[in-house]
Amino acid sequence: MEQGGAMSETRYDYGGDEYLLVVFSEAMDLAINFKLLSICREIERRHLPGVIEVCPANASYLVHFRPEETHPDALIRTLKDLERGIQSAETLTSRLVDIPVLFDDPWTQECAKRFADRHQDPSVSNLEYLMRVNGYSSKEEFITAYCDRPYWISMVGFVPGTAWCYRMCPPEQAIQAPKYIRPRTDTPERAVAHAGVFLCIYPVQGPGGYQMIGMSAVPVYDPEERLPDLQGRYILANAGDRWQFRPIDMDEYNDIRAQVEAGSYRYRIIEQDFRPGEYMRDPESYLKHLQEEAAHA
Amino acid sequence: MLSVLEPGLLTTIQDLGRLHWYHIGMPPSGALDNFAFRVGNLLVGNPEDAAGLEVTYSGPSFEVTSESLIAITGADVAFTINNQPAAQWRAHTLHPGDRVSLGGVRRGARAYICLAGGITVSERLGSRSTYMLGRFGGLDGRKLEAGDALPLGTPHTAPDAMLGRSFDPTLIPVPQKELEVRVVMGMCSHRVTPDSLREFLTVDWEVSTEADRIGYRLKGPTFEFNAGERPFGAGADPSNVVDLGYPIGSIQIPGGLEAIVLLNDAVTGGGYTTIGTVITADLDLIAQASPGCHIRFHEVTINEALQARREREARIEQVRLELGIFDQAGMLGQ
Numbered sequence: 046m047e048q049g050g051a052m053s054e055t056r057y058d059y060g061g062d063e064y065l066l067v068v069f070s071e072a073m074d075l076a077i078n079f080k081l082l083s084i085c086r087e088i089e090r091r092h093l094p095g096v097i098e099v100c101p102a103n104a105s106y107l108v109h110f111r112p113e114e115t116h117p118d119a120l121i122r123t124l125k126d127l128e129r130g131i132q133s134a135e136t137l138t139s140r141l142v143d144i145p146v147l148f149d150d151p152w153t154q155e156c157a158k159r160f161a162d163r164h165q166d167p168s169v170s171n172l173e174y175l176m177r178v179n180g181y182s183s184k185e186e187f188i189t190a191y192c193d194r195p196y197w198i199s200m201v202g203f204v205p206g207t208a209w210c211y212r213m214c215p216p217e218q219a220i221q222a223p224k225y226i227r228p229r230t231d232t233p234e235r236a237v238a239h240a241g242v243f244l245c246i247y248p249v250q251g252p253g254g255y256q257m258i259g260m261s262a263v264p265v266y267d268p269e270e271r272l273p274d275l276q277g278r279y280i281l282a283n284a285g286d287r288w289q290f291r292p293i294d295m296d297e298y299n300d301i302r303a304q305v306e307a308g309s310y311r312y313r314i315i316e317q318d319f320r321p322g323e324y325m326r327d328p329e330s331y332l333k334h335l336q337e338e339a340a341h342a
Numbered sequence: 343m344l345s346v347l348e349p350g351l352l353t354t355i356q357d358l359g360r361l362h363w364y365h366i367g368m369p370p371s372g373a374l375d376n377f378a379f380r381v382g383n384l385l386v387g388n389p390e391d392a393a394g395l396e397v398t399y400s401g402p403s404f405e406v407t408s409e410s411l412i413a414i415t416g417a418d419v420a421f422t423i424n425n426q427p428a429a430q431w432r433a434h435t436l437h438p439g440d441r442v443s444l445g446g447v448r449r450g451a452r453a454y455i456c457l458a459g460g461i462t463v464s465e466r467l468g469s470r471s472t473y474m475l476g477r478f479g480g481l482d483g484r485k486l487e488a489g490d491a492l493p494l495g496t497p498h499t500a501p502d503a504m505l506g507r508s509f510d511p512t513l514i515p516v517p518q519k520e521l522e523v524r525v526v527m528g529m530c531s532h533r534v535t536p537d538s539l540r541e542f543l544t545v546d547w548e549v550s551t552e553a554d555r556i557g558y559r560l561k562g563p564t565f566e567f568n569a570g571e572r573p574f575g576a577g578a579d580p581s582n583v584v585d586l587g588y589p590i591g592s593i594q595i596p597g598g599l600e601a602i603v604l605l606n607d608a609v610t611g612g613g614y615t616t617i618g619t620v621i622t623a624d625l626d627l628i629a630q631a632s633p634g635c636h637i638r639f640h641e642v643t644i645n646e647a648l649q650a651r652r653e654r655e656a657r658i659e660q661v662r663l664e665l666g667i668f669d670q671a672g673m674l675g676q
Contacts, residue, residue: 061620204610
């Protein structure tokens, strides 16, 4: 893979008469995600006629448009030209967000017990299952490794605020897990869960199939706009942000919950310039550089 | 003001939906049967996007406290004003204290209640539509309950101006039990074998009981997937892809075991194979389908989809002209 993501045979297809689906790759690849985020931001900047919005995804994006204002084939031509003009991913504004998590919590474990019949191995907790399929035997070691680097938000969607969080490491070091055999009909709001190569936090209570390993103390969706940092934006995630998960104990969890309930909680957010090229050249040292920069911010 | 006496099974405030927020995972919501809803608003002299009520299977009863006009469109439903049967697809006057009551839907699935001035709960992100899964919009993001009081706007036209106006009844769609629905195939359809795609387009799909504003689950044959190496990050199941965006109307096939058509409260993205998208003009047909109905899908080209879209707009335009409404804002012509 070239610096910033080389792509061949980008696929442009119709999603009915109001959407276009643009697929860069069938596989998950951070370099491709960096580049498509650059393309999506450029589409937004250009205010193309008829384009309602653009929704970046992991290795593709969706455009919603009004066919009365642009024929989809004309829009495809414009998007192809625009893609040709962006040879490598540009510097992205990326927020580093602290996400305090109570791992191995009682609520997701209770939920896992209720849906034991849908799991691969109900004799262990979802966390222990995730450890085992990734070759860990010590809980502490696993949680430390799990949180040793930020996660890239490569896509936002499903329901408001759901973020696909991709651990910033080479593919061979990815932590992976299968989904539940059959999805649960219930998951607690703010459950931290993992499936495939992605971690996600459930924005609202509801069905789900990811392996549940903890609870975020902070919400990722705030329909009532109670928290000052989410006013006017409703959700925490931006595609292209980085979330740093931080293990906390029950006391700190309860303390943060009280602040959230009171509407006084402030997220720890540090805005940084993220240079995809530097990350691709040497991920470890670039992450370290960003971490030091953030520590002095 | 509109005071809810009985809420009905599932009655929500809807308008034409909330655009521009799909990228945060917020679907548009809005009336599922676009044609019926817009005509309902035209009949009472409203702009097409004024908020009204979407009624599912069984209707509410309510009282109004001010002078208004009402029209009920969409599914075929028994409807009375002060216990006197009233006709759908035309405007009726309401006086303070009048009681409106809807019974069970006889044909179709969703009826629309439009009142002059519209329902004026506050807008959230540019729309009054209810999105229940996200607890957003409408009235506290939920369905109506007995005792709710809904504010009504000031009518856009003199109350009597719309009375007696009608349009060619052949323009009124009649909900069918056997639906013919047009689809633009594509997106991830290359993941599915040609035989399975052919079968998808030749069999009758049955609407299951899991059919709501998020999506309609359809029962039919299972799908076979093409063999090949699984892409990194796509998951082990052949029906999974690396998560991508789902258009409204898109058809996904989780596990290859069923087909789900996503509607206006859709989940905006995920990791299931999508094989095509129902054209916008035909989503109105699905909005009126109930469990047990059968759907036959027909593949069309993008230009046929665009032509069908223009034809639907032409039907709306004809209704507008016959009602004597001459501009997009829904104002009455002189």
